[in-house]
Amino acid sequence: MLKSKVILVALAASLAVPQVLAGSTPEEDRKETVAYFRQKFPDVPLKEFVNGQYALDEDRRSQWESLQDFPPYEFAVAEGQEMFETPFANGKSYASCFENGGIGIRQNYPNFDTEKKEVITLELAINRCRETNGEKPLKYKKGDIASISAYMASTSKGKAFDIKVPDEPAALAAYQDGKEFYYSRRGQLNFSCAGCHVQNPGNWIRADLLSPTLGQPANFPVHRSKWGELGTLHRRFAGCNNNVRAEPLPAQSEEYRNLEYFLTYMSNGLPVVGPTTRP
Amino acid sequence: MIKKSSLIIATSFGLLVSLGAYAGPKEDFQQVYSEAESTNQNAGTFKWTVTSDRLKAARSAADSGDYGKAKTMATEARNLAQESVAQRKQQAEVWRNVAIGN
Numbered sequence: 001m002l003k004s005k006v007i008l009v010a011l012a013a014s015l016a017v018p019q020v021l022a023g024s025t026p027e028e029d030r031k032e033t034v035a036y037f038r039q040k041f042p043d044v045p046l047k048e049f050v051n052g053q054y055a056l057d058e059d060r061r062s063q064w065e066s067l068q069d070f071p072p073y074e075f076a077v078a079e080g081q082e083m084f085e086t087p088f089a090n091g092k093s094y095a096s097c098f099e100n101g102g103i104g105i106r107q108n109y110p111n112f113d114t115e116k117k118e119v120i121t122l123e124l125a126i127n128r129c130r131e132t133n134g135e136k137p138l139k140y141k142k143g144d145i146a147s148i149s150a151y152m153a154s155t156s157k158g159k160a161f162d163i164k165v166p167d168e169p170a171a172l173a174a175y176q177d178g179k180e181f182y183y184s185r186r187g188q189l190n191f192s193c194a195g196c197h198v199q200n201p202g203n204w205i206r207a208d209l210l211s212p213t214l215g216q217p218a219n220f221p222v223h224r225s226k227w228g229e230l231g232t233l234h235r236r237f238a239g240c241n242n243n244v245r246a247e248p249l250p251a252q253s254e255e256y257r258n259l260e261y262f263l264t265y266m267s268n269g270l271p272v273v274g275p276t277t278r279p
Numbered sequence: 280m281i282k283k284s285s286l287i288i289a290t291s292f293g294l295l296v297s298l299g300a301y302a303g304p305k306e307d308f309q310q311v312y313s314e315a316e317s318t319n320q321n322a323g324t325f326k327w328t329v330t331s332d333r334l335k336a337a338r339s340a341a342d343s344g345d346y347g348k349a350k351t352m353a354t355e356a357r358n359l360a361q362e363s364v365a366q367r368k369q370q371a372e373v374w375r376n377v378a379i380g381n
Contacts, residue, residue, distance in 0.1 A: 024380040024381060028380055029379060029380030032379050032380045033379050033380065036379055179378065179380075180374055181324075182378075183374040183375070183377055183378040184325075184370040184371075184374045185366065185370055185374075186324075186325050186366065186370070187327060187328070188327045188328075188329050188359070188362075188363075190366065192374075192377075194377060194378070198377075198379065199377075242328060245327050245328045245329050246325070246326070246327060246328065247326035247327060247328050247330075247331060249324060255324055
């Protein structure tokens, strides 16, 4: 009797262990995520998800389309272009730091640096370029960094995100770390990113209409009416964390870069639409 | 008639007792504040803004000498920090239950 019980327990454990250890690949996650949102919003064309709440609400969309006649971020993008094209004190420019001179490359960020074993976002790359060329780094949430990033994004408008997660432990760990962040509840209000954007997109939270996970990073840097200016994705991460009473992390911290890595991978195949506007 | 020496002894004793009583609240506050700070550190990336607010309020009250209020704020901070640590530990186990692709 005891022997059969032991055998049964061992059998159950052997069946449970593979489930615990087995994880899905980033591509499997992405496909399941796309399938989930297509089922949730069957009338929304796949590429429209990059427009977030405007893909889900006709009234809001018409207001947003009116705003695009005179986009409020145009001046910032023009300033960003000027800064991008102005040489550093040493004579070099941003173009020297990026493939294709930094034009039409937004869709490849963030990427994983297999030598340094870290995620490189576009904003981080911009500042690393500045520091390499003897310039002071810019602050990460708004201002010049957002303008330069917005200009670079504008040169990629319409191009499909093509984020790569190399099949090597550090890259996969960074991706998983970002995924865990997205699905973990935090803050005194005990919200996770997924609680709003996976489980409740299309619903209202106070006066905000929740956007779906799919396509979320595609519109950054974004001009938010609330901010009255352009802001980066990490500014939004910090704001959302603060809203649920979770201590925001520093912009471009390892955790936020990994989060951006996961989130942007989920939008692979969807077009870059940033910069654009949001409430 | 009270002897002068007895009066001196009694007065000195009274001063010592009152000094001991004065040192108590500050030490109490410092102990609770230290516990709150270390517990908050243990929350890692799951720290709460309300915990930080209470710690700041505790420090501010202590700096102005109101150790009663300082201890109250520090106690609240410690309790909130404990909750955030519990949240971190729980989420490490359960996040997969709601994740797409697990």
